[in-house]
Amino acid sequence: MTIPGLFVTGTDTGVGKTVVTAALCHILNRLGWSYGVMKPIETGWDGTTGDWPPDAGRLVEISGYTGDPEDVLPIFFEQPAAPLMAARWTGQTVDVDRLDRAxxxxxxxxxxxxxxxxxxxxxxxxxxxxxxxxxxxWGLPLVVVARAALGTINHTVLTVAYARAKGIPVAGIVVNQFVPDPADPTRPDNAGMIEELTQVPVWAVLPHFRDPDAPAVGEALAASPGFRRWLTGLLQESRKG
Structure with missing residues (x-):
């Protein structure tokens, strides 16, 4: 492959990174690819409730992963906070070498x-x-998951600007959970404005799903022209390689 994978980030917490990552898994399943999944660090889980925490567990389920849990989730913390804060809360440090080995x-x-x-x-x-x-x-381009509501232009432009300042390419943007709002008639225009200001393609504007299961969201993402263009380009490059 011309790129080793994708790093799914968000403009904030709770914007739907896991939903979009699981949707990408569904698409790769359909393509018949052999691929890996990782949630390098998950917080808010103490390791005693179930086999997996929510985010990593969802990726494991949709991808069908059956190997060593540490290769998917090398590090987790009980405190639901940023990893540095969660580690400090328990007097620990994040072992970056452990992340790299996974x-x-x-x-x-x-x-x-x-x-x-x-x-x-x-x-x-x-x-x-x-x-x-x-x-x-890890040499991974980004997929930025953004909210659909008021404020998303600022959040998304700042996220893309930060990525560029750090020298990280942004492959695409996914606007998630779009719901029309009569009080905000400009809401449908947010995606176009984000694309104009960032010069990054918006892969999709995903609708609101009451139950955002991976197949449903994956089909919506796969049907989006922006995502299809990116995927077609990736497939063409991989065949050349």
Whole structure:
């Protein structure tokens, strides 16, 4: 592959990164690709409730992963906070080498790996590394998941600007959970304005799903012209390689 995978980030927490990552898994399943999934760090889970925390568990389920749990989720913390804060809360530090080892194992097994970050790009992992730094460290272009509501233009433009300042390419933007609002007639124009200001393609404006299961969201993403253009380009490049 011309790229080793994608790093799915968001303009904020709770914008739907896991939903979009799972949707990408569904699309790759349909294509018959062998791919890896990672949630390098998940917070808000103590390791005792179920086999997996919510985000990593969803990716494992849709991808069908059956290997070593540490290769998907190398590090987790009980405190629901940014990794640096969650680690400090328990007197620990984030072992970046552990993250790198899990990444390298994934890369040896798969040509393509989907990595879901935590929060947004500036979320700190250590004193010297944030989520943007992790994406750059692993050579992964970004998919930015953005809200559909008021404020999304500012949040998304700032996220793309931060990525560029860190030297990380942004492959595309997904505007998630769009709901028409009679009180905000400009809402349908947000995606076009984001694309104009960032010069990054908006892959899709995903509608609101009452139950955002991976197949339904994946089909909506796969049907979007913006995403199809990107995927077609990726497939063409991979055949050349």
């Amino acid at each position: 990444w390298e194992r994934q890369r040896r097994r798969h040509d393509f790996v989907l990595v879901e970050g935590a929060g947004g790009l500036a979320v700190p992992i250590t004193e010297d590394l944030d989520m943007a730094g992790l994406a750059r460290r």
